[in-house]
Amino acid sequence: MTVLRYLFTPILALIVMAGSAFAQTPLVVDVTEGTLDPTPIAIPDFIGEDNREAEIGADISRVISNNLDTSGLFAPVDPEAFIEDISDINLRPRFGDWRVINASALLVGEVSIDENDRMLVAFRLWDANTEAQMQGLQFVTSPDNWRRIAHKVSDAVYERLTGETGYFDTRIVYVSEGDGPNGEPIRRLAVMDQDGANPSFLTDRSYMALLPNYSPSAQQITYVSFRDGRATSYLYDLETGRQEALFDSGPSLASEGQSLSARFHPNGRELVVSAERHSGHDLFRFDLRSRTLRQLTTHPADDVEPSYAPDGDQVVFSSSRGGQSQLYVMNADGTDPQRITFGEGRYTTPVWSPRGDLIAFTKQRSGQFMLGVVAADGSGEERILYEGYFVDTPAWSPNGRVLLFTRGDRTREGTTYSIWSIDLAGFNLRRLPTQGEASDPAWSPLID
Amino acid sequence: MKRLSILAALALSASLAACASQPEPVAPTPEPEPAPVYEPAPEPAGPIPGSEEDFEVNAGDRVFFALDQHTLSSEARATLRRQAAWLSSYPQARILIAGNCDERGTREYNLALGARRANAARDFLVSQGVDPSRISTVSYGKERPTCNRSTQECWATNRNAMTIIQSGAVS
Structure with missing residues (x-):
């Protein structure tokens, strides 16, 4: 029988980046009224310094995109349409580039693995219209845990935008x-x-x-x-x-x-x-x-x-x-x-x-x-x-x-x-x- | 036995041929009549009394239920009376009654309904004098259908209590 070590691998989540004030009506996703109008969200591949980090970053973005898509509440924007190439998640995105492709939300992230094979995944969730950061978090774990990180980021995005607890890390x-x-x-x-x-x-x-x-x-x-x-x-x-x-x-x-x-x-x-x-x-x-x-x-x-x-x-x-x-x-x-x-x-x-x-x-x-x-x-x-x-x-x-x-x-x-x-x-x-x-x-x- | 009788017939015709030294060309040669061969009486047709097959053929190994029901029809009671009579003739036999359902019900509900069907059959056999210690029951719900297609006929077939001889049958 498989022993589910899975359940016990520690994942540290730290809130590292506080949100800023809203200029316009903030983005809220309504979970009660059904899904006729899912919220468009752009999820560029999480960036990484080297190939391994970039590969994991792309995998994480793919899993998050699939999670949010299957929830029915979000419509991931086709990456083919992206204009801005995110190279640093600590710089403000060019929001106009994201609004023009109809993204209401933008999720950017970064993967870095240190010499002890500890992986840090950080992300920022932006409201493309108000240009406000809605959420910023980072997780520390081992690289083979990348799927769970993707689910935890999905839960954080779902929770921030709907006001409801997520259900992806399940x-x-x-x-x-x-x-x-x-x-x-x-x-x-x-x-x-x-x-x-x-x-x-x-x-x-x-x-x-x-x-x-x-x-x-x-x-x-x-x-x-x-x-x-x-x-x-x-x-x-x-x-x-x-x-x-x-x-x-x-x-x-x-x-x-x-x-x-x-x-x-x-x-x-x-x-x-x-x-x-x-x-x-x-x-x-x-x-x-x-x-x-x-x-x-x-x-x-x-x-x-x-x-x-x-x-x-x-x-x-x-x-x-x-x-x-x-x-x-x-x-x-x-x-x-x-x-x-x-x-x-x-x-x-x-x-x-x-x-x-x-x-x-x-x-x-x-x-x-x-x-x-x-x-x-x-x-x-x-x-x-x-x-x-x-x-x-x-x-x-x-x-x-x-x-x-x-x-x-x-x-x-x-x-x-x-x-x-x-x-x-x-x-x-x-x-x-x-x-x-x-x-x-x-x-x-x-x-x- | 069949093989023996053929050999006997061949030997007989060979000896007839040996005697016909001067054949009459006008008259057709009569077909040689086979000599009577004595065989033991054939076994009675059908299964060995007391066997599982005997139970299935002569008592009937299953009773059927109406949709969503566990009450015994008069036909079901008649089958169970034959089962009880058979069981009194073969007191060594022990049985398992399996309750089954069609697929048109939810899983746990059907496990409960199947148990009701098995219990209804068991209780009737006990009322007919079968010692309850000879009977065990199980419900398979809808998990072990005898017919797999999704048709009314299949569903009717699958709504049953099936009596299986577990031990003590003549083999």
């Missing part, structure tokens, strides 16, 4: 799908950077792995493993590669049947999970330190797919207690369950937004599937973001502005699965660059 765990030589299903956990780079597998072909979720620290995942012959909720430590079945901790915890996808409490010390008891599925709270389990629901109907509110005080889940599957919110101790969806169709896979106000869900009606959001208190109308042949497993970006989901498309050979992203306004539908068929995305929190 990873995505998902299920890689396929069929074996005898038609047996292959479902392996895979992980990659948010932009598809650095893909690797976390599990092998010998058992099915489904429905992963991240811990708040991004160092553990939960998932459903078939390594014991049936669906069993597992905890997987990404640092050590160690795996354990949640319900194996003692005879009193042993589930009578299968256990399904567990999700972390925001405190990282507890989980909520659905497991089979007395022929039905009930919700349980699992304490990771005391290894104790507490039953939260006892309804004879199936209660599945629990997800904590970001404050940890409530849990949303889906249940067939009202006949067809609908969404319910209860207190984290299991009291006071309230139904929050009343529409026609089958509602499943509720996931609480990291911002707390919304719950994403999938809905099945009249042979179609929908991805939607509804207010966590059930007030107001639900909003459908995407409708298609098949939708499953929504997953929020850490800033709550983007959703990933599994999409199924009908083909002659059967249904093929892929992961797509869409923003909260229902714009910017994009396929994630996974290798082969993919499903069950889980988005890590921002990596520190």
